[in-house]
Amino acid sequence: MTQLSVNLNKIALLRNSRGRDFPSVNEFARLAMKNGAVGVTIHPRPDERHARYSDILALQNIVNEFEGKELNIEGYPTEQLNKEVLAVQPDQYTLVPDEPGQITSDHGWDLTKHYDFVQKIIEPFKNSKTRISLFVDPDLEQIKLAAKLGVARIELYTEYYAVSFDSINKSAVLEQFMKCADYALSLGLEVNAGHDLDLQNLPDFVAKQNIDEVSIGHALVVESLLNGFEDTIKKYVKICNA
Numbered sequence: 001m002t003q004l005s006v007n008l009n010k011i012a013l014l015r016n017s018r019g020r021d022f023p024s025v026n027e028f029a030r031l032a033m034k035n036g037a038v039g040v041t042i043h044p045r046p047d048e049r050h051a052r053y054s055d056i057l058a059l060q061n062i063v064n065e066f067e068g069k070e071l072n073i074e075g076y077p078t079e080q081l082n083k084e085v086l087a088v089q090p091d092q093y094t095l096v097p098d099e100p101g102q103i104t105s106d107h108g109w110d111l112t113k114h115y116d117f118v119q120k121i122i123e124p125f126k127n128s129k130t131r132i133s134l135f136v137d138p139d140l141e142q143i144k145l146a147a148k149l150g151v152a153r154i155e156l157y158t159e160y161y162a163v164s165f166d167s168i169n170k171s172a173v174l175e176q177f178m179k180c181a182d183y184a185l186s187l188g189l190e191v192n193a194g195h196d197l198d199l200q201n202l203p204d205f206v207a208k209q210n211i212d213e214v215s216i217g218h219a220l221v222v223e224s225l226l227n228g229f230e231d232t233i234k235k236y237v238k239i240c241n242a
């Protein structure tokens with residue numbers, strides 16, 4: 001069964017467009033978990049344009065109100081973000097190789113180049129409660145290196161799948177993801193996935209492979225504008241449980 005982690009960046013973006021705590025990221029986190037999400041994700045970027053560093057502790061406290069729910073922090077491992085994550089010790093820290101001003105994530109780690117850097121970053125987390133996940137492209141070599149680093153999970157970057165969804169390449173692309181997920185599992189890694197997943201493209205993606213968790217935000221918020229947040233979460237959870 002796949003678990004859903006709801007990415008709240010876009011709720012935070014709306015909040016930050018005004019001075020008040022409205023919409024409340026914390027309230028949307030509660031709603032997501034009450035409706036079956038395993039937890040919530042935020043990706044604080046250095047300019048804090050959506051999720052803020054202060055959201056990390058606030059959300060961990062909300063997650064702690066629920067049994068068995070999780071907070072996933074995603075982001076480039078800057079000194080500041082590492083410090084914040086080590087202080088709060090959320091369940092999962094997903095390292096993403098984004099540049100500071102990047103609009104959104106658009107690639108996974110190149111571990112052939114950044115192996116030593118990542119190895120140094122993850123060292124202090126070995127004695128913490130936080131599981132490390134590495135954001136990677138669907139590439140066997142990268143997955144092999146992730147396993148060698150001894151992390152618990154990888155997160156497969158799924159934009160490539162999402163853009164192929166309406167094309168004749170869809171089956172071949174899905175095959176490639178399946179091959180990567182199977183390979184990761186065979187090396188003892190657990191597999192997450194995310195980026196541009198939505199209600200249309202998610203069913204095929206999770207039906208055919210063993211994915212532990214999908215983190216979804218952008219499309220989920222757009223779909224919520226049409227159908228309501230709680231109903232949208234329920235639809236995602238149903239797909240994940242199918």
Ligand SMILES: CC(=O)[C@@H](O)[C@H](O)COP(=O)(O)O
Nearest residue numbers: 009043074096104105194195
């Ligand atoms: C790692 C990933 O694919 C998502 O977390 C994505 O980075 C969302 O970030 P934005 O909401 O800033 O686009």
Ligand SMILES: NCC(=O)COP(=O)(O)O
Nearest residue numbers: 194195196215216217218
């Ligand atoms: N890790 C992916 C994520 O958290 C959300 O990505 P998106 O659904 O906003 O594209």
